[in-house]
Amino acid sequence: MEIVNNLAACLLLVSIFGCVSCDFERRMRHHHPNHHSVQDVASVRMTSPTKTNSVSGFLALSQTQYGVKLVGYIIGLTPGKHGMHVHTFGDVTTDGCTSTGSHYNPHNATHGGPPNGIDKRHVGDLGNVVADENGVALVRIFDRVISLSGPQSIANRAIVVHANEDDLTPNANPGPRLACGTILKTKKVTRYH
Structure with missing residues (x-):
């Protein structure tokens, strides 16, 4: 019985790696410059501006053909929703993150949030994290x-990131600023399709 199980495991591994190998070979044969793109990427190291909380986190951002993808984590929050926004300035040196200015709003739109378009939200309105x-x-x-x-x-x-939920209305009040970080572009990445 052990021989049968080992044989089955070997066949499974061969089929998995065989498919990966075939796919890799197929992609290499079909490689030309039109099948890759250069992508902007950025990162944010979030820290608390005060000694009264321990909120921190890390975000990775990548530009795609259709928009920007943000992934990461924020720790030290109270359970529940917290408003998150892009603010106008990258200066995170003051107590309370006040040097970041207001929400980034180059089109003077009213406050809102995703999935609203540019005419119904600030560019910097990202909604809530939970x-x-x-x-x-x-x-x-x-x-x-x-x-x-x-x-x-x-x-x-x-x-x-703010202390309270952003209700995504024009009169939203997400509360005090708990943590902030500058969006730093890093080296461009080449993606192969």
Whole structure:
């Protein structure tokens, strides 16, 4: 019986790696410059501006053909929803993250949030992140309004997470700024399709 199980495991591994190998070979035969693109990427190391809380986190951003993907985590939050926004300035040196200015809003739109378009929200309105019972928010956002280059670029600005939920209305009050970090563009990445 052990021989049969070992044989089955070997066949499974051969079929998995064989398929991977075939796919890799197929891609290599069909490789030419039109099948890859250079992609802007950025990162944000979020820290608390005060000694009264221990909120921190890390976000990775990548520009796609259709928008920007943000993934990462924020820890030290109270359980529940917390507003998250791109603020105008990347200066995160002051107490309370006040040097980041207001929400990034180059089109003077009213406050809103995803999935609203550019005419019904600030460019920097990213909605809410949700912290679990341990105070950890796993961030997975895809946004079609922000960009890492061009006229709506958020590069060198700041991302701020707030104490309260953003209700995404024009009169929203997400509360004090708990943590912030500068959006730093890194080396461009080549993606193969």
